Amino acid sequence: MAEAQKRALAPFEAELRAINLALGAIERAGLSEDRIVSEPSSFASPVPSRRGRRSRSIGDMILMALQQGGAGLAATDIALQLERRWNRSVPVTAITLELQQLEADGAVTRGRAGWTRTAEAVDQDHPDDSDVAQVA
Numbered sequence: 001m002a003e004a005q006k007r008a009l010a011p012f013e014a015e016l017r018a019i020n021l022a023l024g025a026i027e028r029a030g031l032s033e034d035r036i037v038s039e040p041s042s043f044a045s046p047v048p049s050r051r052g053r054r055s056r057s058i059g060d061m062i063l064m065a066l067q068q069g070g071a072g073l074a075a076t077d078i079a080l081q082l083e084r085r086w087n088r089s090v091p092v093t094a095i096t097l098e099l100q101q102l103e104a105d106g107a108v109t110r111g112r113a114g115w116t117r118t119a120e121a122v123d124q125d126h127p128d129d130s131d132v133a134q135v136a
Contacts, residue, residue, distance in 0.1 A: 058098050061086055063107060063117055072113030075099060 065081040066073060073081070075095045082088045082095075099115055102108045108115050 056086070058082075058088075058090055058094065059102055059107075061088065062095065062098055062102065066108060066115060066117040072111055072116045074114045078115070 061082050062078055065078050065085070068081075075092050078099075079090055079092050079095050082090050099108060099110075103110060106118060108117055
């Protein structure tokens with residue numbers, strides 16, 4: 001039984017010895033782990049480029065929907081606009097929580113007609129999205 005175990009473990013022990021020899025050679029060459037990690041690769045691109053659609057947070061999408069909303073929108077109407085415009089199915093409770101956070105930040109206000117975006121909260125980073133679906 002012991003002999004069979006030794007024969008079964010022999011290939012793994014040989015591989016382990018080879019790995020130890022390779023690690024020893026790397027250490028002797030002066031290529032320690034901290035030096036290897038800090039050296040940038042010459043073939044790697046320095047800055048990863050993002051392609052495709054720009055990812056937006058729920059708050060950003062709500063603010064853009066309210067910008068086009070006019071008099072005011074209810075949370076259900078905002079959810080419908082997010083579904084139509086960005087194909088994002090967001091629960092009304094999540095939209096309500098986000099609206100409350102935006103209200104605390106001063107970006108939106110709640111009125112009789114619904115939620116409206118405050119005039120000073122207009123963000124210049126987001127261009128005017130005139131193709132937001134209007135809810136009747």
